[in-house]
Amino acid sequence: MESDQVALQWGMAETPRIDGDPFAIARLSCLHAVRVARDVWIDEEKLQSFSAQLDLEAVRDVMKGSMGENCDIMPDHFLDVDGAINFALVFSLLQFGHGFRYELHRLCGRGASKTVTLGVRNLRSEGPLHASRLKRTSTTEIRQAFRLPNNPELEEFVRQLVTVLHQAGAILDRLGMNDFAAFCRKVLATPDGARSPAATLVRQLANHFPAFNDQGALHDGSRVVLVKKATLAVGEIRRLAGHHDPIYTVSKDFHHAVAAVDNVIPAVLAYHGVLRLSPALSLAIHEQRTPLERGPTEAELRSVALVACEWIVSAVRAAVTSLDLGYYLWRSGKAPGARQFPRHHTKNTIFY
Structure with a gap:
């Protein structure tokens, strides 16, 4: 089927299930990426210097406030826990589109993250984010909610949004779940939960929803587990729903989560000298600004950045968590200076 071929093109139909602790698997697989890296390295001296200057209090408090204009939804915007969870999950599910950032800025005056926040907020304002609604969302609705012009340059991005929502709604429906809130309640009610x-x-988000199962292949053929959006979903559930019900603070093992690495975090780490890029990769990102195809090079870049976050946490003696550090680096990547530093961009992915 054409839809299956499209899903495969974006990476949604080729990743294996995750068996075991996804955070432990991510750490181990990404550490292997550091060992076999061809184009990305960690400058340990710069990492130690960066860690020594890190504002630890700001990192620890990062989830207490707004993430800035690109992610300005707050816990008190929701009247009940289900509304908060459904927003958190749909928001995290659709956290992609960075590959179209140049087109979005030129045609819409905003980037991908701000576009997704705007779109999910508008979808929510028009009614509950139930499975039945997700699986029948039309292209016209997406263009209206996300304020996207009917322009050929954004056609693939619109198709990605529609495809991911349809698939998620269909899976929830097949599982007998009315929405993501019901899915999360069931998962947390299990002994493992x-x-x-x-x-x-x-793990359950990645294993049930292909658009959450963020993995990649390295140059040596090995696989890395990154689970950026699924990990972000946990952070957003904690941030938006924990205020309503303490079970959603996931406090028992939140500290064990990895950073949710997209294209911003590697750029911020490179901006501070923590990551070093090969001349060829630096030329492609910083001078030519050509898209990186989904594949070994962009997987390596994100994997090494994830390990750099782990080493920073270790350098500050676990005074902060990796996920909080990831949020902090992402937000700092929107500040002047780092914001202007070129980032890699990949169009044929729905993982970040």
């Missing part, structure tokens, strides 16, 4: 809620949520 009670013992390790964050890891269990990430």
Whole structure:
């Protein structure tokens, strides 16, 4: 079927299930990426210097406030826990489109992250984010909610949004779930969910929803597990729903989560000298600004950045968590200076 071929093109139909602790698997597989890296390295001296200057209090408090104009939804915007969870999950599910950032800025005056926040907010304002609605969302509705012009340059991005929503709605429906809130409640009610809620949520999201199963292949053929959006979903559930019900703080193992690495975090780390790029990759990103195809090079870049976050946490003696550090780096990447530093962009992915 054409839809299956499209899903395969974006990476949604080729990743294996995750068996075990997704955070442990991510750490181990990404550490292997560091060992076999061809184009990305960690400058340990710069990493130690960066860690020594890190504002630890700001990192620890990062989830207490707004993420800035690109992610300005707050816990008190929701009247009940289900509304908060459904927003958190749909928001995280659709956190992609960075590959179209140049087109979005030129045609819409905003980037991908701000576009997704705007779109999910508008979808929510028009009614509950139930499975039945997700699986029948039309192209016209997406263009209206996300304020996207009917322009050929954004056609693939619109198709990605529609495809991912349709697939998620169909899967929830097949599972007999009315919405993501029902899915999360069921997962957290299991013995695994009670013992390790964050890891269990990430694993179940990745194993049930292909658009959450963020993995990649390295040059040596090995696979890395990154689960960026599923990990972000846990952070957003904690940030938006924990205020309503403490079970959603996932406090038992939240500290064990990895950073949710997209294209911003590697750029911020490179901006501070923590990551070093090969001349060829630096030329492609910083001078030519050509898209990186989904594949070994962009997987390596994100994987090494994930390990750099782990080493920073270790350097500050676990005074902060990796996921909080990821949020902090992402937000700092929107500040002047780092914001202007070129980032890699990949169009044929729905993972970030």
